[in-house]
Amino acid sequence: MAPIVSVSNLVKTYGSGFQALKGVSLDIAEGEILALLGPNGAGKTTLISIICGIVNPSSGTVLVNGHDVVKDFRATRSIIGLVPQELTTDQFETVWNTVSFSRGLHGKKANPAHIEKVLRDLSLWDKKDNMLRELSGGMKRRVLIAKALSHEPRILFLDEPTAGVDVNLRKDMWKVVQALREDGVTIILTTHYIEEAEEIADRVGVINGGEILLIEEKSALMKTLGRKQLRIELAEPVTALPPGLEPYQLKLEDGGGRLIYDYDASGGRTGITTLLAAVAESGLRIKDISTRQSTLEDIFVELVEKRA
Amino acid sequence: MNVEAVKAIYLFEMARTRRTLLQSVVSPVISTSLYFIVFGAAVGSRIQEIDGVSYGAFITPGLIMLTLLTQCIGNGSFGIYFPKFTGTIYEILSSPISMTEIVLGYVGAAATKGMLVGLIILATASLFVDLSIAHPFVMLVFFVLTAVTFSLFGFLIGIWAKDFEQLNLIPMLVIPPLVFLGGSFYSVSMLPPFWQAVSHANPVLYLISGFRWSFFEISEVSPLVSFGIIIGFLAVLMGVLVWIFRTGYRLRN
Ligand SMILES: Nc1ncnc2c1ncn2[C@@H]1O[C@H](COP(=O)(O)OP(=O)(O)OP(=O)(O)O)[C@@H](O)[C@H]1O
Numbered sequence: 424m425a426p427i428v429s430v431s432n433l434v435k436t437y438g439s440g441f442q443a444l445k446g447v448s449l450d451i452a453e454g455e456i457l458a459l460l461g462p463n464g465a466g467k468t469t470l471i472s473i474i475c476g477i478v479n480p481s482s483g484t485v486l487v488n489g490h491d492v493v494k495d496f497r498a499t500r501s502i503i504g505l506v507p508q509e510l511t512t513d514q515f516e517t518v519w520n521t522v523s524f525s526r527g528l529h530g531k532k533a534n535p536a537h538i539e540k541v542l543r544d545l546s547l548w549d550k551k552d553n554m555l556r557e558l559s560g561g562m563k564r565r566v567l568i569a570k571a572l573s574h575e576p577r578i579l580f581l582d583e584p585t586a587g588v589d590v591n592l593r594k595d596m597w598k599v600v601q602a603l604r605e606d607g608v609t610i611i612l613t614t615h616y617i618e619e620a621e622e623i624a625d626r627v628g629v630i631n632g633g634e635i636l637l638i639e640e641k642s643a644l645m646k647t648l649g650r651k652q653l654r655i656e657l658a659e660p661v662t663a664l665p666p667g668l669e670p671y672q673l674k675l676e677d678g679g680g681r682l683i684y685d686y687d688a689s690g691g692r693t694g695i696t697t698l699l700a701a702v703a704e705s706g707l708r709i710k711d712i713s714t715r716q717s718t719l720e721d722i723f724v725e726l727v728e729k730r731a
Numbered sequence: 732m733n734v735e736a737v738k739a740i741y742l743f744e745m746a747r748t749r750r751t752l753l754q755s756v757v758s759p760v761i762s763t764s765l766y767f768i769v770f771g772a773a774v775g776s777r778i779q780e781i782d783g784v785s786y787g788a789f790i791t792p793g794l795i796m797l798t799l800l801t802q803c804i805g806n807g808s809f810g811i812y813f814p815k816f817t818g819t820i821y822e823i824l825s826s827p828i829s830m831t832e833i834v835l836g837y838v839g840a841a842a843t844k845g846m847l848v849g850l851i852i853l854a855t856a857s858l859f860v861d862l863s864i865a866h867p868f869v870m871l872v873f874f875v876l877t878a879v880t881f882s883l884f885g886f887l888i889g890i891w892a893k894d895f896e897q898l899n900l901i902p903m904l905v906i907p908p909l910v911f912l913g914g915s916f917y918s919v920s921m922l923p924p925f926w927q928a929v930s931h932a933n934p935v936l937y938l939i940s941g942f943r944w945s946f947f948e949i950s951e952v953s954p955l956v957s958f959g960i961i962i963g964f965l966a967v968l969m970g971v972l973v974w975i976f977r978t979g980y981r982l983r984n
């Protein structure tokens with residue numbers, strides 16, 4: 424199936440001469456949830472802004488549903504919904520008006536029933552006649568989501584949707600995201616929170632310094648880059664490793680009470696069996712054993728550090 | 732053509748007027764009444780007539796133009812500057828709307844508001860003086876053309892402005908002197924030759940002159956010249972607009 428969003432060799436140089444994107448290429452499949460991870464200033468917002476038509480690209484092309492975002496902007500923008508990173512709202516408008524306005528901008532006829540559904544899903548219904556300045560930050564964020572959903576987009580961009588958002592709203596938000604996904608909506612979100620990407624994304628892209636470092640299925644990513652750790656708790660702490668354990672490059676932790684063994688879980692031979700035999704042979708008594716899967720966070724830190 | 736979007740922007744802008752009704756309607760009425768009292772009564776007692784028209788009636792077209800120009804520039808610039816300032820412009824830019832449609836929505840609303848206030852001024856003026864409009868159709872053409880041209884001018888200022896100071900620079904600092912020195916309250920032919928020549932370099936003189944001609948058939952310059960000047964200005968603004976569309980100047984950069 425042709426990708427719903429196809430970015431190729433995208434470069435953006437801002438007026439100041441700063442190159443925010445250095446030739447980004449990326450395909451997004453219809454219906455998937457893609458998380459873009461990257462530190463501050465990586466270029467996430469710039470990338471989204473170009474796809475949505477807010478910023479002109481310097482070179483390269485972006486196709487959305489087969490249409491060029493610059494030449495054929497009507498076709499592309501009418502199927503995209505965007506929740507921006509910044510909380511920008513018309514302070515003196517009511518929730519209902521501002522959400523209806525967004526629908527009009529996208530060329531759709533008024534549809535009060537749809538707007539009502541969106542507001543109810545986001546627990547905003549009882550606030551519909553309030554002015555935006557009377558709402559809390561979290562509620563304003565919901566309003567921005569409601570605006571983005573007002574015109575029934577097929578692609579939804581969420582630029583750091585959970586910044587400054589409490590646990591409840593986050594849960595609500597993921598519920599909405601899941602429902603959208605079941606309707607076949609493609610969702611692209613940016614985040615700094617790795618747990619978030621791990622929790623809901625199908626694929627994860629890592630972007631830094633205007634370049635995509637990696638983009639992969641989340642599960643494959645975890646598998647290929649996923650290191651595991653074996654932790655052995657000792658009954659009696661040791662001051663130094665017994666000679667027989669040297670080949671395993673163990674780390675001593677917890678004042679000598681714990682041995683840490685890093686291994687590659689995807690490899691055929693993990694070395695655990697021989698390690699455990701060697702531990703027993705050296706006369707150490709094992710109190711407990713646990714393993715730990717490395718998280719996206721570890722992977723991310725590793726990737727960014729490797730490039731630096 | 733995304734009609735729904737043009738409608739949405741237009742109605743959104745008009746709704747803002749409704750919220751600030753007092754400021755947008757009552758204040759021009761009060762200031763016009765003051766002009767009539769101050770200029771009409773004080774100056775009018777010394778200058779009874781200009782070219783056979785009573786002084787109070789003579790100043791009416793100039794007053795309407797003053798209001799129309801300041802209102803249209805103010806509305807046009809604020810309408811687009813405000814979303815830029817608050818950041819809500821993201822939504823306009825990411826919607827399936829062409830620049831032409833954005834201009835139609837914002838400039839249309841700004842011109843409508845300006846014309847509403849202009850008509851209110853006309854009605855207020857008719858309470859103070861006897862008015863007759865010799866060429867209502869020509870009057871309407873000048874009225875609408877001026878409103879549209881200066882709303883567009885305001886729109887461009889709103890795109891260009893980086894802060895409130897720049898936003899207000901032209902409407903506050905440039906327009907009032909041009910209007911006052913453009914023969915709103917006197918006939919330029921009353922001035923010494925040197926100042927007459929200087930006045931003729933003022934584009935607003937041509938606007939007021941043409942507009943006044945449609946009321947009383949008196950003018951400083953031929954109404955056709957006036958018409959040509961305003962069409963010329965509109966053409967220049969359109970040129971700038973096309974350049975902005977092409978480059979994304981201060982909007983998409
Ligand atoms: N309008 C602009 N003019 C000049 N430089 C800009 C502009 N917008 C962004 N930049 C620069 O481009 C780079 C990428 O910015 P961008 O906002 O895309 O980052 P980001 O990944 O979204 O960061 P964050 O996580 O902080 O939101 C930054 O170095 C930023 O300073």
Ligand SMILES: [Mg+2]
Pocket residue numbers: 467468469508582
């Ligand atoms: Mg960002």
